Amino acid sequence: MTVYSLSILKGGSGKTTTAADLVAALAALGRRVLAIDLDQQGNLTRRLGVTDDTEIDAVAADVLTGDASAPEAAIPSPSVPGASVLVGTHDLADLDQRPEIITSLRDHLPEFAELWDDVVIDTPPAMGLVTLAALAAADVVIAPVECATEAYDQLGRLNEVIDRRIAPRLRPGQQLHWIVPTKYRHRRLIDREVVELLTEQFPGRVTSPVREAVAVKDAYTDGKPVSIYAPGSPIAEDYSDALATIIGRPAPQRKSPAPIPAHG
Numbered sequence: 001m002t003v004y005s006l007s008i009l010k011g012g013s014g015k016t017t018t019a020a021d022l023v024a025a026l027a028a029l030g031r032r033v034l035a036i037d038l039d040q041q042g043n044l045t046r047r048l049g050v051t052d053d054t055e056i057d058a059v060a061a062d063v064l065t066g067d068a069s070a071p072e073a074a075i076p077s078p079s080v081p082g083a084s085v086l087v088g089t090h091d092l093a094d095l096d097q098r099p100e101i102i103t104s105l106r107d108h109l110p111e112f113a114e115l116w117d118d119v120v121i122d123t124p125p126a127m128g129l130v131t132l133a134a135l136a137a138a139d140v141v142i143a144p145v146e147c148a149t150e151a152y153d154q155l156g157r158l159n160e161v162i163d164r165r166i167a168p169r170l171r172p173g174q175q176l177h178w179i180v181p182t183k184y185r186h187r188r189l190i191d192r193e194v195v196e197l198l199t200e201q202f203p204g205r206v207t208s209p210v211r212e213a214v215a216v217k218d219a220y221t222d223g224k225p226v227s228i229y230a231p232g233s234p235i236a237e238d239y240s241d242a243l244a245t246i247i248g249r250p251a252p253q254r255k256s257p258a259p260i261p262a263h264g
């Protein structure tokens with residue numbers, strides 16, 4: 001079982017979109033995937049097709065507190081065959097006063113390695129105890145970073161938290177493994193500069209960028225990852241390339257590169 005945790009301390013960075021497409025990419029390889037939504041807004045839950053009408057016996061918060069096991073709480077994703085979901089709800093907001101949850105996923109998930117091949121954890125855009133729990137459980141830490149200076153600045157804070165609070169004892173040797181540049185526009189100078197800076201500061205850990213696209217919002221409305229909502233679209237191809245690097249599989253070959261539209 002490989003546990004992927006996605007984290008960045010800024011909303012709107014494409015973190016949940018990236019998490020959903022990672023779930024879809026792993027499932028497409030025939031792997032059994034558990035998606036854990038630790039954001040109280042439940043955006044990953046919705047991107048994986050779960051609605052208010054979906055029958056749910058327990059949620060992600062129940063698993064963190066030990067009131068339910070992961071198999072008891074997991075439900076099949078309506079939009080990603082082969083994937084299951086631990087639903088994110090507002091109950092997660094009450095857990096920042098429960099320090100015992102920090103090691104809950106780290107200790108609990110290995111018990112069910114025979115049920116799932118991979119786990120993808122989406123975190124809230126804040127460094128509370130819930131996010132620490134995800135970082136402590138992770139085999140692979142991924143930071144989707146919007147191609148903007150303010151989002152880039154958040155990487156320093158994330159690195160500091162991992163180095164000071166996670167790596168010493170909670171997950172010895174933990175680090176930031178991958179950075180996915182998102183909302184990329186080739187013709188905008190700041191976007192190219194951010195990618196260059198990331199590549200210089202984190203050599204070997206930056207994937208190819210994922211462009212900005214209207215399909216991201218449309219896919220959310222339809223309750224699907226982008227690659228399932230609009231397969232073959234430029235942004236779906238971007239995610240295929242970026243996530244293939246992370247998963248460790250070669251990206252699919254295309255006859256010609258997809259054109260990058262001019263924006264702004």
